Amino acid sequence: MASYRTRRQFLRDLGVGAAALPFVTNLQSLAAAETPRKKRLIIMFSPNGVVPKTFWPDEVGADFKLKESLQPLEKFRERTLVLHGVCDKVRGDGDNHMRGIGCLLTGAELFPGNIQGGSHTPAGWSSGISIDQEIKNYLQASEATRTRFGSLEFGVMVPDRADTWTRMVYSAGNKPIAPIDDPYQMFNKLYGRQKDQESLKSVLDDLQEDLKKVSQHISSADKRLLEEQTTLVRELEQELKASGPLTHAVPQIEQGIKEENDNIPQISKLQIELMINSFQADFARIATLQYTNSVGGARHKWLGIDEGHHEMSHEPDSNEKVQEKLTKVNHWYCEQLAYLAQRLAETPEPDGQGSMLDNTTIVWTNELGKGNSHTLDNTPFVLVGNGLDWQMGRSHKLGKVPHNRLLMAFAHSFGHRIEKFGNPDFCGGGPLVLS
Numbered sequence: 001m002a003s004y005r006t007r008r009q010f011l012r013d014l015g016v017g018a019a020a021l022p023f024v025t026n027l028q029s030l031a032a033a034e035t036p037r038k039k040r041l042i043i044m045f046s047p048n049g050v051v052p053k054t055f056w057p058d059e060v061g062a063d064f065k066l067k068e069s070l071q072p073l074e075k076f077r078e079r080t081l082v083l084h085g086v087c088d089k090v091r092g093d094g095d096n097h098m099r100g101i102g103c104l105l106t107g108a109e110l111f112p113g114n115i116q117g118g119s120h121t122p123a124g125w126s127s128g129i130s131i132d133q134e135i136k137n138y139l140q141a142s143e144a145t146r147t148r149f150g151s152l153e154f155g156v157m158v159p160d161r162a163d164t165w166t167r168m169v170y171s172a173g174n175k176p177i178a179p180i181d182d183p184y185q186m187f188n189k190l191y192g193r194q195k196d197q198e199s200l201k202s203v204l205d206d207l208q209e210d211l212k213k214v215s216q217h218i219s220s221a222d223k224r225l226l227e228e229q230t231t232l233v234r235e236l237e238q239e240l241k242a243s244g245p246l247t248h249a250v251p252q253i254e255q256g257i258k259e260e261n262d263n264i265p266q267i268s269k270l271q272i273e274l275m276i277n278s279f280q281a282d283f284a285r286i287a288t289l290q291y292t293n294s295v296g297g298a299r300h301k302w303l304g305i306d307e308g309h310h311e312m313s314h315e316p317d318s319n320e321k322v323q324e325k326l327t328k329v330n331h332w333y334c335e336q337l338a339y340l341a342q343r344l345a346e347t348p349e350p351d352g353q354g355s356m357l358d359n360t361t362i363v364w365t366n367e368l369g370k371g372n373s374h375t376l377d378n379t380p381f382v383l384v385g386n387g388l389d390w391q392m393g394r395s396h397k398l399g400k401v402p403h404n405r406l407l408m409a410f411a412h413s414f415g416h417r418i419e420k421f422g423n424p425d426f427c428g429g430g431p432l433v434l435s
Contacts, residue, residue, distance in 0.1 A: 036144070037353065039387050039414055040279060040360040042340070043105065043132055044289045045168055046333040047296040048313035049371035050380050054327040056084050057395040064395035069330040072338040073384065078393040079341075079357070081383040081434070085398030086406055087369075088376035089426050094123030096374040098164040100367025101294035104379075105130035105168050107404040107422020115164050123164060127173040128422050131407040136286045138416040151286035152278055154186065154271045155179030157264055158293055166293040168367075179290045182259060183270035190278055191250045251277045261299055264291075268336050276343050279356055289340070291333060294367045303328050313371025326371070334382075337364050341384045361387035363410075379403060388413035396434060402426035409433070 050069060057064040064082070066074055073080050090099060092109035095117030102110050106128040113124020129137075132151055139145040153169055158181040167176035180186045211230050215223055253273065257266045268291070275287055292298050297308035305312075305325050312329075315322040344357035362384045369378035377400065386392060388410070404422045408431035411418050420427040 037359050038282065038285060038349070040285045040287070040356070041132065041135060041387060041410060041414075042275070042287045042289060042360060042362045044291075044337060044340070044362055044364045045101070045104075045366065046291045046330070046364070047101075047294050047367055048309050048326075049366060049368035049375075050330050051323050051327050052370060052378070054323075055330065055380065056378075057082055060395055060397050062393050068327050070334055070382065071331065072334045073341075073382075076338065076341050076345075076384050079384055079386060081390060081392050082395045083381040083383070083398060083406070083434075084378055084396065085401055086379050086381050086403045087400045088379050089402045089404075090376075090423055092123070093121045094164060095120040096376055097294045097367060098123055100376060100379075101166075101168045102126040102164050103422070104365065104367055104403075105132060105407065106170055107131075107402075107407050107426065108173070109423065110164060111174060113164070117164075125164060125167070125174045125176050126170050128170065129172050130168065130170045131410055131421065132169060132286050132288055133171050133177070134418070134421065135411055135414050135416060136284075138411070138414060139285060145285070147282055147284050149189075149278075149284045151288070152186075152190075152275065152284045153177055153179040154275060154287060154289045155181030156268050156271060156289070156291045157181060157259065157261065157296075157298060158290055165295050168290060169288055179288065181267070181271075181290075183253065183257070183267060183274060184255075186271065186274050187253060190274065190281075190283060248281050262301055264298060264300075265302055269339070272336070272340050272343060275340070276347055276356070279344075279360070280347065280350065282350070291336070300329050300332060303332055305329065310371075316372060333364070337362060337382070337384060344385065357385045359385075359387050361385040361390075361413075381406060390434060394434070398432075401432060402428075405429060405432040 054067050055069040057067065059065060066077060070082070088100060088103055090103040090107060090109055092099070093112055094102065094110045098115065098117045099110060103126060106126040108126055108128030110123040111125055111127050112122070114122050115124060116122045136151040139147070140150045158179050159166055162176070162178065167178065169177040169179070171177055180189065211226060215226055218226065251273065253270055254266070257263050257270065259267065271289065275289065278284055278287070295310045297310045299306055299308055305328065307325070309329060312322050312326055317323060340362060341357060344360050345355050347356045349356060349359065364380065364382045366380045369375045369380070390413070404426040408418055408421045408427060411421065412431045
């Protein structure tokens with residue numbers, strides 16, 4: 001019962017003594033005292049594949065050892081799940097870097113487009129919604145699980161350009177969502193307050209009326225476009241209605257950190273702290289954290305590495321010095337994962353029922369299984385935390401399971417019983433079940 005606000009807690013709040021518990025705890029009319037816990041999902045992305053020999057555990061089951069790339073998770077090994085054998089089987093237009101990130105959370109093909117990737121056919125945006133947004137929409141549909149933002153998309157040094165290589169989150173087919181990679185912009189999104197919300201609401205009301213008038217005099221195609229704008233207005237109205245007054249202290253964050261390559265460690269920490277604060281305020285229960293982008297070329301100089309990440313990932317396995325550097329890079333990303341897990345573990349839930357890590361699962365993934373081969377097989381999926389009620393502390397070797405089935409399993413863990421997600425051809429067998 002630790003994962004719920006229990007009858008016992010409810011009765012204690014009423015001042016009912018312990019001696020009365022055996023007589024009243026089985027009363028069905030007290031079932032309403034139990035409220036579902038605040039499950040959360042974080043999807044963390046880093047690019048350019050991994051070095052398999054320093055990443056994947058050799059063992060299967062509970063008795064597994066973390067190799068160098070995953071060593072920072074040792075403290076959380078019993079709360080970690082390593083899934084080898086999850087494969088992105090989506091094909092079609094675009095190169096593997098493009099499909100690797102564009103299909104990663106959507107499980108759907110890319111639209112034809114004009115973005116050229118190597119010698120492959122050009123492609124555009126993904127044709128489907130991403131699983132984080134699918135779960136967000138499910139949670140937002142119920143008053144019991146609705147939050148101010150629904151989801152928050154954090155970034156760290158994501159390029160300013162908008163193309164298939166830079167987006168993994170989609171609100172629908174052809175509708176990518178850009179991550180916010182400026183911590184100060186994210187701070188303003190979370191804590192910026194309108195001086196006069198009622199005035200803004202009045203403006204929105206007038207805007208709705210004006211849009212209705214215009215819709216009577218335009219073509220069907222323009223009406224569809226106008227409806228999209230009207231939807232944005234409605235969403236803003238709902239956000240204002242849900243925001244209300246702040247009930248917790250606004251965090252203090254370090255000022256003056258510029259968005260520059262060498263500041264990636266500081267930006268990472270700022271974004272993680274803001275994410276923790278957003279969960280404390282229950283602003284959202286779904287979040288993504290995207291480090292750079294597919295083909296990301298960050299130079300990890302704080303690790304003593306001057307070469308670009310993507311450039312190094314193309315080197316052959318025989319180049320042992322580069323393989324060591326790539327392992328260092330993935331070790332650093334794993335340190336960010338471990339830091340996020342640590343902050344969740346040491347942050348109590350507002351209701352006093354355990355820590356945030358008890359109710360949150362972080363999923364660390366990548367667009368490729370291996371950089372120099374550009375394979376979409378064995379795409380890394382490492383999970384930390386207990387938010388999905390899965391048996392953790394395991395290393396699995398799954399063969400070649402379509403990643404669509406894993407995405408479905410995420411949704412099912414939130415009670416969203418979808419029968420397919422993305423390309424239905426890769427949903428056979430239903431959501432992935434781990435034993």
